[in-house]
Amino acid sequence: MTGLCVAQFKRAIVSPALAHIGLDGDAAVNLLTGTALVESGLTYVAQVVAGGTGPARGLWQMEPFTHDDIWTTFLSDARLASLRGAVLDLLSRWQSRVAQLPGNLPYACAMARLKYYRAPEVLPAADDAAGQCRYWKSNYNTSLGAGTADSTHIALFQQAIEA
Template identity: 55%
Template structure:
């Protein structure tokens, strides 16, 4: 499978989003690893399902982020739109063509999770956090197996 260069993705897409939405290196590694797990940095749409973008977010989740959280977080919403080069909230389809937007929406999903992020260099902890707060316990991700992908994200 081919895909994007991991170091470039982390530097040019993920870091600017985390700089705008915060906080820190743990979020950079969490988001980079999430994209690796969800799409292999290769798929812009789920093969057999509705999920979109490199972070494979379902349109219903995207819409819920705007309707039940971002609409009440005006500063975060404004920062999100600015870092993504947008003037107003787009539809879920924008996650396919705007890589920063897809990343920002994944960051919003994680911002809604109550526990603090694991240490930025803890691949197993980041993978478990992804499984619990992004993929969900019913999802197909395997936190133990995916720890190697989070280690790649840390090392990039």
């Protein structure tokens, strides 16, 4: 059970956000939908840890350090002015950038896509749930994260593909 309808989330949030920044396509849309499913169950906007909440925020559970690093070491590159402008289009004016991760879904989606965009590997095929899950584990959750590329998580990526 998830907090949001997966198909609506995929069509109304993920697909338009990725199209706006020019980093869309079926593989990316399925990957970002699956990532939100495994990271938050499309329910939690603050990381749930024993004893309270952790630093990760939003449906993609991005940590502030990761968010800020994308702005500092990647989007600051003058060659990426068009991409930076597209991401800035998604921001509201009343909160800091990192504070928008929980409530500004298109912005949070774009930032999660940029984390993947910086990965050296090519995106797995749009219909490869196991490959997308492994890609998530190695490039988003990383070896330091608690997630695993197991059958439970693969099933969530399959759900994203079928939505």
